[in-house]
Amino acid sequence: MAERQEAAVARAALERLIELAGVSKVYDTGHVAVRALDDVDLRLDAGEYVAIMGPSGSGKSTLMHILGCLDTPTSGSYLLRGREVSQYAGKKLAQVRNREVGFVFQQFNLLPRLTAAENVELPLLYARAPAERRREIVADTLAKVGLSDRGHHKPNELSGGEVQRVAIARALANDPAIILADEPTGNLDSKSEEDLMQLLDSLNEMGRTLVVVTHEDSVARHAKRVITLRDGRLA
Amino acid sequence: MNYLTLFVRAVTSMRYNKMRSFLTTLGIIIGVTTIIAIVALLKGLDRTIDQEFSSLGTKTIYVQKMELEIGLRRHRNFEEISKRPDLTVEDAAAISKLATVRAAVPNIHRDLGTLTRGVYEADECTLTGIGEGGDLTGNWVVPEGRFITRYDQQHRNTVCVIGSYVADNLFGLGEEPLGKTLELDGRRYVVVGVLEEKGASFGHPQDNQIFIPVETYLKYYSLPEGRTSVFRGIRIEVLPEEEVPVETAVADVEELLRLRHGLRYYEDNDFGLNTQESMLSSLNTIRSVLWLVMVGVAGISLLVGGIGIMNIMLVSVAERTREIGIRKAVGASDADITVQFLSEAVALSSVGGVVGIVLGLAAGAFVSAVTPLQAAAPWWTVVLGVGFSAAVGIIFGIYPARKASGLNPIEAIRYE
Numbered sequence: 001m002a003e004r005q006e007a008a009v010a011r012a013a014l015e016r017l018i019e020l021a022g023v024s025k026v027y028d029t030g031h032v033a034v035r036a037l038d039d040v041d042l043r044l045d046a047g048e049y050v051a052i053m054g055p056s057g058s059g060k061s062t063l064m065h066i067l068g069c070l071d072t073p074t075s076g077s078y079l080l081r082g083r084e085v086s087q088y089a090g091k092k093l094a095q096v097r098n099r100e101v102g103f104v105f106q107q108f109n110l111l112p113r114l115t116a117a118e119n120v121e122l123p124l125l126y127a128r129a130p131a132e133r134r135r136e137i138v139a140d141t142l143a144k145v146g147l148s149d150r151g152h153h154k155p156n157e158l159s160g161g162e163v164q165r166v167a168i169a170r171a172l173a174n175d176p177a178i179i180l181a182d183e184p185t186g187n188l189d190s191k192s193e194e195d196l197m198q199l200l201d202s203l204n205e206m207g208r209t210l211v212v213v214t215h216e217d218s219v220a221r222h223a224k225r226v227i228t229l230r231d232g233r234l235a
Numbered sequence: 236m237n238y239l240t241l242f243v244r245a246v247t248s249m250r251y252n253k254m255r256s257f258l259t260t261l262g263i264i265i266g267v268t269t270i271i272a273i274v275a276l277l278k279g280l281d282r283t284i285d286q287e288f289s290s291l292g293t294k295t296i297y298v299q300k301m302e303l304e305i306g307l308r309r310h311r312n313f314e315e316i317s318k319r320p321d322l323t324v325e326d327a328a329a330i331s332k333l334a335t336v337r338a339a340v341p342n343i344h345r346d347l348g349t350l351t352r353g354v355y356e357a358d359e360c361t362l363t364g365i366g367e368g369g370d371l372t373g374n375w376v377v378p379e380g381r382f383i384t385r386y387d388q389q390h391r392n393t394v395c396v397i398g399s400y401v402a403d404n405l406f407g408l409g410e411e412p413l414g415k416t417l418e419l420d421g422r423r424y425v426v427v428g429v430l431e432e433k434g435a436s437f438g439h440p441q442d443n444q445i446f447i448p449v450e451t452y453l454k455y456y457s458l459p460e461g462r463t464s465v466f467r468g469i470r471i472e473v474l475p476e477e478e479v480p481v482e483t484a485v486a487d488v489e490e491l492l493r494l495r496h497g498l499r500y501y502e503d504n505d506f507g508l509n510t511q512e513s514m515l516s517s518l519n520t521i522r523s524v525l526w527l528v529m530v531g532v533a534g535i536s537l538l539v540g541g542i543g544i545m546n547i548m549l550v551s552v553a554e555r556t557r558e559i560g561i562r563k564a565v566g567a568s569d570a571d572i573t574v575q576f577l578s579e580a581v582a583l584s585s586v587g588g589v590v591g592i593v594l595g596l597a598a599g600a601f602v603s604a605v606t607p608l609q610a611a612a613p614w615w616t617v618v619l620g621v622g623f624s625a626a627v628g629i630i631f632g633i634y635p636a637r638k639a640s641g642l643n644p645i646e647a648i649r650y651e
Binding site: 105 | 240248251557558560561562563564565566567568569570571644645648
């Protein structure tokens with residue numbers, strides 16, 4: 001009986017990928033304290049496809065930074081795969097970013113000196129993956145985003161759409177719990193935007209959990225759930 | 236993964252800024268080159284000096300009018316020293332009677348210039364009046380004939396023992412010098428011995444000497460006066476008995492000469508007792524000064540090189556703020572970033588070190604090739620060069636690396 005209960009709890013925790021409870025973030029700018037996030041409760045289950053919307057200054061970026069463990073909340077609790085990560089710091093936080101989170105940025109943020117393959121390899125390096133394994137995963141993920149033949153190119157030899165697909169491959173490399181995309185199509189033309197959103201859709205269909213921060217309805221339309229932020233609160 | 240991979244990636248990152256990397260490492264290159272080259276030179280100097288000294292008699296004490304010190308320890312008043320009493324053949328005879336002394340040989344010399352004998356010529360010969368036992372004190376071997384004897388001395392014989400250079404140049408091929416005569420300043424001397432070749436000592440040729448009995452010398456030549464007497468007067472070469480330590484013999488000779496010169500207990504010696512050890516110890520002062528200079532020069536250039544590396548690493552950290560942010564976002568820990576930048580600093584300084592080692596060894600080899608100095612850097616200088624340059628990289632790289640790893644990833648990633 002007890003065993004069955006434990007298994008049920010474990011399954012629930014697995015489904016319940018992310019649980020924010022009463023999360024606030026206050027920036028102390030000297031004389032004024034800015035409340036960027038105010039008592040946010042949010043639950044994301046495995047396999048969800050969520051768009052976060054809201055005007056600029058609404059706390060979208062702050063929420064994404066906290067979800068992505070680039071920052072920690074001032075108060076409140078953040079359970080990621082059942083682990084309380086809100087109090088993590090330093091090496092532990094870096095490890096969570098490395099294993100559980102894949103970032104996709106508006107500015108792409110590939111390292112310009114490295115080839116596409118080397119960029120994808122980066123999270124694997126920091127995960128201390130052996131060379132043989134790194135090579136396999138880089139080849140696999142580049143294939144997944146349709147860039148098998150572009151691995152040896154530097155970012156400046158690739159188109160904007162291709163660069164962003166390399167960034168997605170990099171985000172996928174360590175098989176993270178969640179992909180966080182911040183305005184992923186913001187610097188792309190509409191054709192590339194459509195291709196990229198299709199790629200994201202297909203990733204979600206394969207079971208990936210996606211969170212996309214955007215202020216474009218055309219992007220948000222792809223998501224299955226839309227969360228709107230206003231003045232640091234969920235609307 | 237391992238830090239080795241991070242290090243290798245850091246090393247390869249130098250190629251993106253070849254000129255800058257080169258200029259940055261210049262300070263280290265100069266520092267390490269200086270260390271290696273100077274160590275090579277000093278080692279060469281040591282070796283040369285050791286060789287020179289071994290060609291002299293090792294235990295011989297040189298009694299002279301002045302104390303010999305190589306170096307500039309104190310200003311010498313030659314006027315004062317020239318007023319000291321000359322050493323005499325009688326002093327030598329008295330010293331030779333000491334129980335601790337095996338031989339005490341007076342000697343005095345002068346330049347002869349070019350000697351001729353028929354069609355033959357020998358340049359720059361010197362004439363030395365010497366007593367019995369001069370072969371022992373001067374480390375001479377007489378393979379043909381004999382050296383000057385007491386009998387020669389007592390009878391003021393006009394006999395001579397000649398150096399190999401003199402024998403080679405004044406006598407024809409196959410001509411036996413023994414029993415032949417040499418004319419020196421209008422007097423004829425019978426050659427009674429030919430010395431084995433010795434080579435030069437401290438740059439001075441030794442095989443150009445002609446030895447005659449000191450009494451004969453004093454009969455025909457007057458003693459130098461005034462300042463020349465300081466170096467050109469009679470000196471006495473003293474060889475202690477076997478088993479007797481040099482210092483014991485020195486003490487005995489000193490006591491005897493003070494007595495003979497009538498010195499009071501509060502008066503300083505009016506003669507110099509020079510041993511190889513005393514000359515070596517004054518040489519050692521020069522050596523240690525040279526070493527200090529080297530350590531100073533190398534230290535300063537390594538310091539300057541280190542500051543250069545720190546400067547360029549700070550520039551690099553600023554330029555790559557965004558890269559640091561990205562690396563942190565994909566999971567690099569502070570330690571990973573520290574290792575990356577520290578590796579770059581160490582890579583820069585180590586490359587400088589290796590280039591410096593190569594240049595330093597080349598400088599040593601060059602000196603060996605064009606001068607008689609056998610300059611060669613010992614193996615440990617290579618270890619030293621690598622160690623120092625790596626240490627400079629770590630010491631001056633740690634601050635920029637810590638600065639890089641301490642960056643806030645969110646701000647760093649937004650940095651333009």
